[in-house]
Amino acid sequence: MEAIERHLTANREEHLKQLTQLLSIPSISALSEHKPDVRKAAEFIRDALTKAGFDHAAIMETGGHPVVYADWLHVEGKPTVLVYGHYDVQPVDPLQLWKTPPFEPDIRDNQIFARGASDDKGPTFMHIKALESILQVEGELPVNIKFCIEGEEEVGSANLDSFLEAHKSQFAADLVLISDTTMLGPDQPSICYGLRGLAACQIDLQTANTDLHSGIYGGAVPNAIHALVELLVSLHSPDGTITVDGFYDGVAKLSEAEQKEYASLDHDDEAYRKSLGLPALHGEPGYTTLERLWARPTLEINGIYGGFQGEGTKTVIPNEAHAKITCRLVPNQDPKNILDKIEAHITKHTPEGATVTFTRADTGHPYLAPYDHPAIQLAADAYTHAYGIKAVFTRMGGSIPVVETFSQLFHIPVVLMGFGLNDENFHAPNEHFSLDNFDKGLRTLCYYYKHLANAL
Structure with a gap:
């Protein structure tokens, strides 16, 4: 790991330069006038995968915006990981509330501001750079890799289910890895094992x-x-x-272990109430705030x-x-x-x-993974390695329908390793992504990939 982490440090500015180029593309999938930009972003991702050393990098057509595919399948007998992400972004209005133009990335206070920085170009790009770094340092990857990076997540992924059905054998894998969730806080890495x-x-x-x-x-x-x-x-x-x-x-009721895990997070209801400007919280009686948010x-x-x-x-x-x-x-x-x-x-x-x-x-459909699965436990170890803080296990109140699609179609575990923060304004003006999490996230992913073969 030391050689890989030195490589990450030496190439940080180049990685940020490439991320800036990706963030400069206004790939707004909801607006028809940006259809050429969405394809331009797909082409950028395809070319980045090719330059990173992946094979068969290609733009695959769907009924709407395309999916980008690539693979590296050279370690016989090792598991295959399917990396999912999306390169499309939300509209930017109201434009006047942006401090800097949404597609002119600006770094200030160790954060990069641009539409898509946190959701989901930044985290998706990190997987490409983490795997590229392992390849460049060691000459091979510890596991086989496939990519599925789509361009319609922000408009409901309407064509993805049928696309994956039609190409089921091409995308078959032993594990799906996604970085489109958030951490509990800047100093509290967390692994999401459930979605509503x-x-x-x-x-x-x-x-x-x-x-x-x-x-x-x-x-x-x-x-x-x-x-x-x-x-x-x-x-x-x-x-x-x-x-x-x-x-x-x-x-389903929460298990005793889950209840203890949530209680250990020490959620502050009063601070939560004040942050939202509410005179009082409200919800189904008999449950804590976190239980209401994640499990009810x-x-x-x-x-x-x-x-x-x-x-x-x-x-x-x-x-x-x-x-x-x-x-x-x-x-x-x-x-x-x-x-x-x-x-x-x-x-x-x-x-x-x-x-x-x-x-x-x-x-x-909702999704729930057994958080005692070795691949999910390894994610906690990877965060601890990079952040020096024990990761916690959480569910998320939101929905990522493609997670259930992968689970039902391939019957394999889905691991959600997010690096964004809830206050990074994804879907809102002044979206940004912490470069501290960019740096630590790359190290987290490299550690995870390096040790994953032993967890599957």
């Missing part, structure tokens, strides 16, 4: 066939907004418990609209009202089944005088 799933839907409620004059009709006809509010209130009890019949059926399901109203929205007063009784809902799901919850139960609840509780259209949207 997702079930989204929209409620469109209608009463009369048009908006009505509130003076002429008021008191005699149903109001769509009143009806929608009544319907939405029925989804929760005042203490935050979800009241949809069967919503909690089969939800949710049903949230993300948006509600209807009626007159303009300045001043317009005396109408709205005939339409709409709400968007997402649920975060935990192990043993199936997105389709949950949406079935919500639809049944909506049908049962629709107020008199209203009709409802229920539309299903995005779904994703």
